[in-house]
Amino acid sequence: MNEKISSLKKEFPALKETFGGKRLVYLDSACTALKMKCAADEQRRHLLALGGCGGKRSFHSMAAAMEEEFYGARAKVAAFMGAGSPEEVVFTSGVTDAANLLANSFPFTAARNQVVLSPLEHNAVFLPFERLAAAGKIKLRVAPLKGLKPDPEALGRLIGKKTALVCLTHASNIFGGREELARAADLAHAAGAYLFTDDAQYAPTHGGCGALHGADACAFSGHKLGAPYGTGALYVKRELLARLRPWRVGGGTVEDVASCGGGFRVKYLGGYQGFEAGVQNYAGVAGLAAAIARLEKCGFGNIREHVCGLVGGALEGLAGVKGVKVLGKREDLLEGSLVSITAEKKGFSVPDFNLFLDHQLKGRFIAVRTGRHCADLACLSSGVRETIRLSYFAYNTHADTEAFLAALELYLSSL
Numbered sequence: 001m002n003e004k005i006s007s008l009k010k011e012f013p014a015l016k017e018t019f020g021g022k023r024l025v026y027l028d029s030a031c032t033a034l035k036m037k038c039a040a041d042e043q044r045r046h047l048l049a050l051g052g053c054g055g056k057r058s059f060h061s062m063a064a065a066m067e068e069e070f071y072g073a074r075a076k077v078a079a080f081m082g083a084g085s086p087e088e089v090v091f092t093s094g095v096t097d098a099a100n101l102l103a104n105s106f107p108f109t110a111a112r113n114q115v116v117l118s119p120l121e122h123n124a125v126f127l128p129f130e131r132l133a134a135a136g137k138i139k140l141r142v143a144p145l146k147g148l149k150p151d152p153e154a155l156g157r158l159i160g161k162k163t164a165l166v167c168l169t170h171a172s173n174i175f176g177g178r179e180e181l182a183r184a185a186d187l188a189h190a191a192g193a194y195l196f197t198d199d200a201q202y203a204p205t206h207g208g209c210g211a212l213h214g215a216d217a218c219a220f221s222g223h224k225l226g227a228p229y230g231t232g233a234l235y236v237k238r239e240l241l242a243r244l245r246p247w248r249v250g251g252g253t254v255e256d257v258a259s260c261g262g263g264f265r266v267k268y269l270g271g272y273q274g275f276e277a278g279v280q281n282y283a284g285v286a287g288l289a290a291a292i293a294r295l296e297k298c299g300f301g302n303i304r305e306h307v308c309g310l311v312g313g314a315l316e317g318l319a320g321v322k323g324v325k326v327l328g329k330r331e332d333l334l335e336g337s338l339v340s341i342t343a344e345k346k347g348f349s350v351p352d353f354n355l356f357l358d359h360q361l362k363g364r365f366i367a368v369r370t371g372r373h374c375a376d377l378a379c380l381s382s383g384v385r386e387t388i389r390l391s392y393f394a395y396n397t398h399a400d401t402e403a404f405l406a407a408l409e410l411y412l413s414s415l
Contacts, residue, residue: 001397005306008298009395011036011226023364025403029224030173030201030338030391031369036226038294043228043287054282056252070282073289074272080203080292081220081235082212088241090234090275091285095200096124098219098234101275102196103128104247112164112193114139118150118179119381120172123374125198129167138164145381148175148328156187163193170202170210170218174340174375174387176311177332178202185214194240200224204393205307205337207300211235222284226393227291231284234275241271250277295394303394307337310392310401314339317405323348323412327387338391342384347415350386356411357404366404 054066197210222231323345
């Protein structure tokens, strides 16, 4: 194992925990990564040392110190995402929050009211736009799958003069691999539309977000890269950000309120400030910045190489197992961080296998994800009902995969 990867692994105390006397084998990082000690330490420090009034509400020294750290974290996140400026970053609780914000703030018009989705979109992205479509506010179009990837030709045909926004996940949370954004960005921009990318699965093991590849807006979730829960960010290119209408408003978003003709005239703050209503998760954001800094110290090139090796090892091991099928092509899967399999042997019950991994192994239990993974569009488009998903992060080793393969063979032999 690379020395920097080995050092990074020490940041994850949960790996040494036991549950009911059993050791953890964690292969569920696509759901959420284990949390880093440095991030938790920074969050704790911030809460205890700076846990007073902040967010430009007060002008005392503690508030000023908190605001300085908050903007410093914004600058760190902006650089990580590939934003042109910290002013293009809105802090959110994760991709779900970011997608809801974008959907409900977007400047749809009668002439441009169509949203085109890839068939791989997580429910976090699909459902906010589906709700708008169900209410008659937009038209929703979903591109078909071709070989478990969005059909590029069909995607191009769906994008037209009425298209306002195209959504393309950067890396699928069910079929793995990663998507090429450049062509989608070109198609969207040629039609006068914008491109939004979900980087939840891409950012942790590749570093950076869709902003580096032509996206006009993108988002990631901190909990998937070892940062505190309830953290994340939405990047919006300055020109688009100026067109968005604040959706969730309150304290911290208002520049002025005045009486006007028996009512009120409210002037909202511009830029990111108009989208961060209420007291923010200052301590969580401090932890998020610390987590990013630690991953960058390790080097995303090292993380990418390590995770690619783990995926390759899993594919080699699964190739010799009869009774299950790997979804996707090897060359595609090596570009991602997860492997999904479906059961083929008669009598194989995915829920029962999950229980087997949790309760029937001596001295350890193996955490994987089974089911549809909040990827209902992908399941409906592919006909895949449920999968068993192995997902990797920097702390995993080939021994984790070997433990899973041995358990899989043991379960299959019992059928």
